Amino acid sequence: MGPDRLYVNADVITMEPDSMTTQAFLVTQGRFGYVGSEELVRSYAPPDVDVVDLGGKTVVPGFIETHNHLSYYALTLVMADCTPRVNSRIRDIQEKIREMAGAAGPGQWVLGWGYDDTQIEEMRHLHRRDLDQAAPDNPVLIYHASGHLSYASTMALKLGNVTRDTPQPEGGTIHKDEGGEPTGLLMEPAAQHLVADRLPRPDVSLFMALLPEAILHYNRVGVTSTHDAAIGIHGQGMGTVRAYRELEKEKRLNIRVYLTTLYQRYDQLIDLGLGLGFGSEFLKIGAVKMFQDGSIQALTAALSQDYFNRPGFCGELIMPQAAMDKLVEKYHKEDLQIAVHANGDAAIESVILAMEKAQAKHPQPDLRHMIIHCQTAGTDQLRRMKKLGIIPSFFPGHVYYWGDRHESLFLGPERAARIDPLGSAVQEGLRFTLHADTPVTPISPLFSMHCAVNRITRNGRLLGPSERISPYEALKAFTTDAAYCSYEEDLKGSIRRGKLADFVVLSDNPLTCEPQKIREIRVLRTVIGGAEVHAAEKQAVHS
Numbered sequence: 001m002g003p004d005r006l007y008v009n010a011d012v013i014t015m016e017p018d019s020m021t022t023q024a025f026l027v028t029q030g031r032f033g034y035v036g037s038e039e040l041v042r043s044y045a046p047p048d049v050d051v052v053d054l055g056g057k058t059v060v061p062g063f064i065e066t067h068n069h070l071s072y073y074a075l076t077l078v079m080a081d082c083t084p085r086v087n088s089r090i091r092d093i094q095e096k097i098r099e100m101a102g103a104a105g106p107g108q109w110v111l112g113w114g115y116d117d118t119q120i121e122e123m124r125h126l127h128r129r130d131l132d133q134a135a136p137d138n139p140v141l142i143y144h145a146s147g148h149l150s151y152a153s154t155m156a157l158k159l160g161n162v163t164r165d166t167p168q169p170e171g172g173t174i175h176k177d178e179g180g181e182p183t184g185l186l187m188e189p190a191a192q193h194l195v196a197d198r199l200p201r202p203d204v205s206l207f208m209a210l211l212p213e214a215i216l217h218y219n220r221v222g223v224t225s226t227h228d229a230a231i232g233i234h235g236q237g238m239g240t241v242r243a244y245r246e247l248e249k250e251k252r253l254n255i256r257v258y259l260t261t262l263y264q265r266y267d268q269l270i271d272l273g274l275g276l277g278f279g280s281e282f283l284k285i286g287a288v289k290m291f292q293d294g295s296i297q298a299l300t301a302a303l304s305q306d307y308f309n310r311p312g313f314c315g316e317l318i319m320p321q322a323a324m325d326k327l328v329e330k331y332h333k334e335d336l337q338i339a340v341h342a343n344g345d346a347a348i349e350s351v352i353l354a355m356e357k358a359q360a361k362h363p364q365p366d367l368r369h370m371i372i373h374c375q376t377a378g379t380d381q382l383r384r385m386k387k388l389g390i391i392p393s394f395f396p397g398h399v400y401y402w403g404d405r406h407e408s409l410f411l412g413p414e415r416a417a418r419i420d421p422l423g424s425a426v427q428e429g430l431r432f433t434l435h436a437d438t439p440v441t442p443i444s445p446l447f448s449m450h451c452a453v454n455r456i457t458r459n460g461r462l463l464g465p466s467e468r469i470s471p472y473e474a475l476k477a478f479t480t481d482a483a484y485c486s487y488e489e490d491l492k493g494s495i496r497r498g499k500l501a502d503f504v505v506l507s508d509n510p511l512t513c514e515p516q517k518i519r520e521i522r523v524l525r526t527v528i529g530g531a532e533v534h535a536a537e538k539q540a541v542h543s
């Protein structure tokens with residue numbers, strides 16, 4: 001908890017509808033005290049309180065990121081960086097693998113992340129031979145940028161007992177060549193886990209070593225709360241939860257974490273008698289996580305119409321409808337919150353259907369299930385989500401990072417213009433949130449807002465102008481509506497007396513600056529529970 005302080009001379013965006021802007025606020029015992037004009041707030045402040053003059057800068061509630069993988073991102077800090085940001089050819093990636101293998105020694109795992117087959121000169125997937133060449137004496141596993149594909153070297157496949165005779169797992173694919181030999185490409189968690197489960201479980205100490213730096217990266221862009229979106233994935237085990245607890249005990253958990261947990265792991269929590277909302281103001285058990293498809297750019301999303309660049313193919317659901325229905329009902333009946341990953345409109349349809357059925361059978365008055373990504377939802381689907389109370393969490397960075405390729409490769413111009421249908425969601429009166437799916441894309445709520453407001457692709461083109469939203473709508477999706485997603489709307493998401501003093505000081509006002517300049521706004525300070533966890537430039541503190 002930070003010291004009691006009086007913040008004055010600020011351009012405060014409270015996100016409280018009846019008093020949207022004001023100038024000053026008091027922080028006491030880690031919570032907001034009086035909020036209002038400087039004169040009013042000063043009159044209530046203790047005479048010896050520290051006063052911070054914010055020099056007219058903008059203050060917004062701390063950003064709440066509702067879908068990313070913080071603990072997995074922490075692990076990527078020590079993996080080979082295979083992203084297109086630093087590699088243009090497969091040879092560049094091989095060089096990094098070779099280096100890491102040399103440092104690790106023979107037999108040790110070499111891991112990498114961020115490979116994108118559509119942004120590399122060769123325009124193809126990695127083959128196990130590429131990896132074998134770079135590290136003949138090490139098992140190698142590389143994750144695709146989407147997270148939905150992995151590439152295993154021959155030695156890694158061997159450790160995972162993946163051979164020509166391995167049957168295809170339900171909901172995943174072991175890619176095999178014409179002769180029936182695995183190529184190393186593993187699609188979707190069911191197949192990825194065959195090898196990932198052989199990795200040495202990252203232990204608590206590794207997470208303890210990496211998480212503080214990863215959290216600092218989040219703080220620097222103004223994130224004060226996050227959903228860690230698939231606890232237990234990619235061979236992570238539950239060590240990450242233990243590490244979060246340790247950090248909290250040591251008062252080093254500089255972020256509030258909502259543990260969205262894979263359903264296979266959630267059952268262990270239920271067995272312990274724990275469930276939704278259990279925990280503290282810093283660490284809470286969140287939603288049950290499931291997947292119903294993969295990613296459009298990996299061609300593993302389930303669409304209702306064929307992929308633009310692959311006629312006759314529209315992807316597949318991960319679970320048959322009956323299995324999805326059963327699983328959703330199981331957790332819905334227990335009054336748990338469910339978050340299902342669905343990108344393609346066929347997968348979205350399947351999830352809505354399952355939730356409609358569960359709700360009809362066991363009506364829950366306060367349903368807040370989430371559909372994660374919800375990238376190609378149709379208007380009718382948005383309408384049904386609104387009716388049921390489902391909250392879509394959109395990934396507006398799709399437009400920037402993949403919009404051009406969605407148009408030319410995966411979806412074609414018509415469907416590409418409608419990805420991340422935020423404008424339609426606003427029109428339908430739907431509550432929604434935004435996210436960056438880090439490490440799939442770098443964490444940055446302001447950049448996500450920028451994408452949602454401007455819809456400019458990497459090639460500088462405007463994609464689907466009618467789906468743009470206002471900066472206010474975008475900010476709501478990172479504050480009040482995001483707090484609602486974790487049942488914490490009375491605790492955070494706006495600057496109001498009694499709420500947690502989580503806030504961010506910005507170099508400019510995102511609601512009044514040029515919309516195209518939102519991405520240039522800098523985060524000057526990030527404060528959690530009254531304690532400063534990031535400061536770009538110190539301003540005078542005087543009393």
Ligand SMILES: [Zn+2]
Nearest residue numbers: 067068229437
């Ligand atoms: Zn994700």
